Amino acid sequence: MLDDTTAFVTGASQGLGREIAVAFADAGANVALAARSDGIYETEELIDEPERTLTVETDVTDSESVADAIEATADEFGGLDCLVNNAGIAGPTAPVERTTDEEWLETLDVNVVGIARAVREASPHLRESDRGSIVNVSSIGGKRPYPNRTPYAASKMGVIGLTRSLAFEFGRDNVTANAICPGPVEGERIRNAFERQAEERGIEFEDAKDDVLDTLAIHELVPPEEVAALAVQLAGSDARHVTGQDINVSSGGAWY
Structure with missing residues (x-):
């Protein structure tokens, strides 16, 4: 499906980013595994096709790091066709009056400005591609925010606005730009989120989890492979x- 294409996936060291990177490789793409942790080497072992993978330690808050990683990818594979912006952080779990400027700035820097940095550096390569695409991972948390998550909600709604603008900026060069909005995805990250909510609200872990599941049409966490499959489709x-779309994969947790 994606033979002879190259994808750059941020946050590829674990969780959803790892799932997306493996799915792109399974679909035939060359894949650059980008993250600031050494988990990218574990992801590389899962793919086990060294000729079609490149590990690039990348910090999306550092412009030079992003530029170097994108150029290394284009040099290695002769171009770049798809940019998957998955790197992100949860930000603080607290009422807004207990959040700090530092927490706000860090969350926005990673979740929004980090995408802008990657797009800026990848743009000449994407415009030259005959099937260029940008896939940004947002969240239904930006559409129907969770309590005590204001920086995260603002950042993920920001990703949607950024994506819509990019669709028009790149459209004349036939580069698509879309956002995926996952609901609560199975894995360590959502378990940590439930633990923080339980602690903040003074309730049990299972009660915090059930409160979220009760808001979903299908009372199940989202399998990460379904999010990864959509990312692959959007690049195809x-x-x-x-x-210019923001597409939910949320077990019915958001409706627009």
């Missing part, structure tokens, strides 16, 4: 006229 040739 059968989605060339899907752009």
